[in-house]
Amino acid sequence: MKIIIDSSPFDPWRILDEYQKNMPKLDGQYGATAVFVGTMRDFNEGDNVSEMFLEHYPGMTERHLENICQQATGEYQLLESLVVHRVGVIKPNDPIVLVAVWTAHRKQAFEACREIMEDLKSKAPFWKKEQLNGGKDRWVDKNTKGY
């Protein structure tokens, strides 16, 4: 299990590659990997967005994400899990979040990945402020539901 809060851009596929190479104890054990990547779009609610600032609550964020993964590990028999989340200034096309889980069977992988993501979206202390084309900015007031 690993939680990374990162203020620099990250490459989800390279992180997955490296993380998986470093879990040799799982060789032959995992049959399923489910991954979600959230990426910054250049539009939201009808406006063009040129840049975003992602604030978080240091300490609580890590703690909350660890709790989510710990709970999912028990509920879905996860062999491994990984969450990466960007903070700070973010540009369109930058990955914002990566959630990945490894399990023996696919049902658990799909369900755990989605549940971790929904919990993160609804409870992990992050906040987005969008910079609109033209210079105005605004806090995003809520996340849309994922189910």
Add this chain to the structure above:
Amino acid sequence: MKIIIDSSPFDPWRILDEYQKNMPKLDGQYGATAVFVGTMRDFNEGDNVSEMFLEHYPGMTERHLENICQQATGEYQLLESLVVHRVGVIKPNDPIVLVAVWTAHRKQAFEACREIMEDLKSKAPFWKKEQLNGGKDRWVDKNTKGY
């Protein structure tokens, strides 16, 4: 949309990296990417499996996978989709299947990825023959349900 049937080992993360780099028309459009990777384990139904042979129905396989992706594209507003499937001789820890979809919103990505995978598991013409430790082999008689 791309379907790849591959008799050589493939690296899912590198394929995703390359595929995504070559879809510049989607820049700024996709907010969600959902990925599933199925990997060969070294055990099944209580037996150690040393190697596997994956047979397919050339022509029908590609056609069926294209149909699945086409249908999901309409149903879930997919911006892009990618399916890679190994055939031939496969070793433990080799990726067998990769399904990836790109959408504006996460709900559609999660649901489309899972649905494509379930359809592939239940209808795409592939068959596995397992080579057990000790030299015996056996056809896998059915896939487990994923919902």
Add this chain to the structure above:
Amino acid sequence: MGIHVKFFASMRDLMGDDRDIESEIIKEKALNTVDDIWNYCAEGKERSANVLIAVNMDYVNGQSQIKEGDEVAFFPPVTGG
């Protein structure tokens, strides 16, 4: 043109290799449906209820009509992914 019949995986172990049924046979034996094709090839072997059938790479059932030039495939439940 005849009809080309394919068997995959454990179905090939049971039924043997692919075969072509010639036009004359099709007419002589009045092979009109997928079931007719199976009965002609199987020589008394039963087809278990879970066997899947494709004609020209589309799924069909046993009552499906066949015509000259068709490719008919019989195979066990799929196990990919």
Add this chain to the structure above:
Amino acid sequence: MGIHVKFFASMRDLMGDDRDIESEIIKEKALNTVDDIWNYCAEGKERSANVLIAVNMDYVNGQSQIKEGDEVAFFPPVTGG
């Protein structure tokens, strides 16, 4: 030790920067719950129903008791991911 109060995102725009409430004030004003802390800091500003509260980085509600040394945080609905 006192109590450390934090505001995040739009809540900071509304309430200003983090602040420390000293032990003497806590006793004098009888600040026992999260609601008391809010009322002391807000000077009449309403707390909308969707504001989230954490004490020592765990979610709580307004009736939750606080004690010296606690970190109390108020923030709007989260929008990560």
